[in-house]
Amino acid sequence: MNRKSPAHRRPGRRAAVAAGLVLAVGLGVSTQVSAQASVHAPAKSSAAASQSVSGTSGQVVTRVADFYGAYIDAIGDYTDPDATLETVLRKHYLTPDFAKRLAAWEKKNGADGVLRAQNVPRKWTVTDNGAAGNGHEVIVTLTFGSGETAQKIKLFVLVERYNHIVDIGTTSNR
Template sequence: MTTHSSRRNRPGRRAAVATALALAVGLGVSTQVSAQASVPAPARTATAAPQPVTGAQGQPLTRVADFYGAYIDAKGDYADPDATLAKALRAHYLTPDFATRLAAWENTNGADGVLRAQNVPTRWTVTDNGAVGMGHEVVVTLTFGSGTTAHTTKLFVLLERYNRVVDIQTTSSR
């Protein structure tokens, strides 16, 4: 008898192995499903709809929003503020003349000239205020604190036509 003929004589054994394999796989899947079903899903909390943030290259509003967002992040990380990044952002976004005037303002007032404060805001908004001469003015509203102790400061940021900050004031240039 050859090995081929002995295999043909045992069709029941192949069926039993196939059935056992299918049963084992089926039990494994059903065990996983029932185990997964017994774990409660994390509760969803009611949150506001996500708010998109958009921008456009070369737009004064986007430029100021990018600067203030990055600057506040660099200054506001209380565990590890990044003074090097804040300095680099100032060098990139401010004209050299304004950076010199701002440093003098900071020495006189003992505060951060970009934020016009000694601390870092908890929130901020940026609003377009239109063209001013050859430049553009953007209003930055900074909110410090929260709840009943929150207060806001409005800054008027003037950009030159090449989108570098030439002035930050608490009153409009208009």
């Protein structure tokens, strides 16, 4: 018989090696779990820790949120605002009639008509406000500044049934 043949091996040694391997793997896993448990993860209650944005294709609230997000991004980059994108967004999301009325409002008030302000907001929220006439109303809340000096503006955005914005105002259309 050859010393390396399976018949010549000691079964006790094989069992000891297997037990040692199991113990080593077991200790490694438990050590790893202990190490992971001792590492402090960021608190999940923090808004910055876990943030998500979702939407639904064809949903009015999502459409208005998409418009305001892209619009604020386009004009909010003070080092390189994108006037071309601003124009394209207005053309895509606003009805032609409302775009004309908005331009007249802006000329009269010296402010951006989409935001109803001269500044760009720090954050915004978009909330469904339900049916209004032949369309749908969405509330856009813009927050300017931060801390104790933060100011909020609530806008009522009216969207027609073909998903184009037909009015933005400071009072509800309902």
